Amino acid sequence: MRKPLLGAIIPVSFLGLWEVSSRAGLLTLESLSRPSDIIEAGYAGLRDGSLLLATLQTCETALLGLALAAVIGIAVGTILGLAPTAERIAGPTIEALRPIPAIAFMPLALMMFGFGVGLEASIVAYACVWPILIVTISAVRAIEGRLLEVAAVLELPVWKRMTKVVLPAAFARINVGLRVAAAISLVVAVTIEIVLNPRGLGYHLVLAQQSLQIGLMWAQLVWLCLLGFVLNLLLSRLGGGSGLMWRPL
Amino acid sequence: MQPLRKTVGSVRPEKAEASALEVSGLTVRFGARTILDGINFDVRDGEFLCIVGSSGSGKTTLLRVLAGLARPAEGKVQFAGAEISGPSRDRAIIFQDYSKALLPWRTVRGNVALSLEARNVPASEQDAIVDELLGIIGLSRAKEQFPSQLSGGMQQRVQIARCLAQDPKLLLMDEPFGALDAMTRQSLQDEILQLVADKKIATVFITHDLEEAIYLGDRVIVLGGSPAGIMETMEIDLPRPRNQLTTREDGRFLAYRHRLFELLVQEHPPQAFEGKGQQ
Numbered sequence A: 001m002r003k004p005l006l007g008a009i010i011p012v013s014f015l016g017l018w019e020v021s022s023r024a025g026l027l028t029l030e031s032l033s034r035p036s037d038i039i040e041a042g043y044a045g046l047r048d049g050s051l052l053l054a055t056l057q058t059c060e061t062a063l064l065g066l067a068l069a070a071v072i073g074i075a076v077g078t079i080l081g082l083a084p085t086a087e088r089i090a091g092p093t094i095e096a097l098r099p100i101p102a103i104a105f106m107p108l109a110l111m112m113f114g115f116g117v118g119l120e121a122s123i124v125a126y127a128c129v130w131p132i133l134i135v136t137i138s139a140v141r142a143i144e145g146r147l148l149e150v151a152a153v154l155e156l157p158v159w160k161r162m163t164k165v166v167l168p169a170a171f172a173r174i175n176v177g178l179r180v181a182a183a184i185s186l187v188v189a190v191t192i193e194i195v196l197n198p199r200g201l202g203y204h205l206v207l208a209q210q211s212l213q214i215g216l217m218w219a220q221l222v223w224l225c226l227l228g229f230v231l232n233l234l235l236s237r238l239g240g241g242s243g244l245m246w247r248p249l
Numbered sequence B: 001m002q003p004l005r006k007t008v009g010s011v012r013p014e015k016a017e018a019s020a021l022e023v024s025g026l027t028v029r030f031g032a033r034t035i036l037d038g039i040n041f042d043v044r045d046g047e048f049l050c051i052v053g054s055s056g057s058g059k060t061t062l063l064r065v066l067a068g069l070a071r072p073a074e075g076k077v078q079f080a081g082a083e084i085s086g087p088s089r090d091r092a093i094i095f096q097d098y099s100k101a102l103l104p105w106r107t108v109r110g111n112v113a114l115s116l117e118a119r120n121v122p123a124s125e126q127d128a129i130v131d132e133l134l135g136i137i138g139l140s141r142a143k144e145q146f147p148s149q150l151s152g153g154m155q156q157r158v159q160i161a162r163c164l165a166q167d168p169k170l171l172l173m174d175e176p177f178g179a180l181d182a183m184t185r186q187s188l189q190d191e192i193l194q195l196v197a198d199k200k201i202a203t204v205f206i207t208h209d210l211e212e213a214i215y216l217g218d219r220v221i222v223l224g225g226s227p228a229g230i231m232e233t234m235e236i237d238l239p240r241p242r243n244q245l246t247t248r249e250d251g252r253f254l255a256y257r258h259r260l261f262e263l264l265v266q267e268h269p270p271q272a273f274e275g276k277g278q279q
Ligand SMILES: Nc1ncnc2c1ncn2[C@@H]1O[C@H](COP(=O)(O)OP(=O)(O)OP(=O)(O)O)[C@@H](O)[C@H]1O
Pocket: B030, B035, B053, B054, B055, B056, B057, B058, B059, B060, B061, B062, B096
């Protein structure tokens, strides 16, 4: 109970100072509204459902892209991790594709998918697949060789070998990649919405700014912060850094 | 105690019995270095074969070849009449480094059950088999514990239970009792003898401990030289079932021990022994 309270000192006194100095006429910037206005705008947004709908849209696409990246990244990463030859073949291609900023694919993705979920999810997936892929390769390679030999002696068929030995053994490390990717997914999704895609939190942020609803814009910004905070909290809970989380069968 | 006569044949194969495993002209190299050179031996059906040799002589390497986990540079290994092409569930191997051979995210029960899952034993039957094996190996109380919560000796026993659960025809054991205290060690020696006799499993057992080799084995092979070859094959003519007291007091037991000791000392002309004596 104490730690969260201590941690709240800075944000609360900051907000208080902001509110007071703004009411006292010390802060006159047009782009700054008062915390009370922000809360009001946020509350209105929550009540009419627009904020929640936008959140849902953003999260939906971010999650879809993340899931896509996870499936591809873990599957390909596992194969490359187990087969050094395949990794040597695919390695240079991966290194060439990886540094391309995902955002650079926006025009291409727009042509392919048009506005909407496909545009956004595909770019999110592109951005997220790399950390997952790279981490999976090294995680699989770091598996204790003895365990793979145990699987071999038991003649486990490929699927069982993956689900009963390889993935659980590599899970703790892969999980780190998933957490990094999850944080990226939200950033990329909102970016695409701000720049291009007319949906979700990013788009509403721009709308509020353009229609000079400064309070609402701030409310959405704060909301995004909270979202990122909660996401991070969820991910660190989920991870725990322990392979014991995984109990197939 | 039972009369000796009656019990002689419990593990010992009949004279004309077929070979479970045949090794001929086996040579193993790591890079340019030859580790094992021209190894010939066989393991008869149901036989308990022990291999002794100094550290680094290539015992583990030999066992890995028998398991199908390593490939020989030359020579042939035949199991049940067919040449070995890779690992098989019929040939269980108990690894020397037991702590690395267990799945850390599975409990003792889960680790043993892995073999049953591999054999597609229905889930409803798995518990009973696991319970029985853990009972035999003395781990019933640790069933729900994770390997990291177990002592070295207990981890090794989990590995033994898992190997038995895979229902092998050949059991390959690499210094399995090295980590155990004397009492546990002796009781496990007897358990293993009983188990492989009951299930008629042929066994290749590696150990540093000469007495252990004689106590357990139908034959003892001495590995030595560089590159290593078979220095001696010794038939152990001691009655079964073996008994921790009487067998070890048997005059033949002591003679075998004497002979093996001499062989290994000669293999290790070592100052190690003299040095200790001096100081
Ligand atoms: N993967 C490997 N690559 C290169 N050399 C190896 C490899 N594995 C073993 N060796 C060498 O082969 C020799 C035999 O090793 P091995 O592990 O078979 O000995 P060992 O008889 O089992 O010894 P110990 O009794 O200490 O377990 C050693 O000299 C070792 O250095």
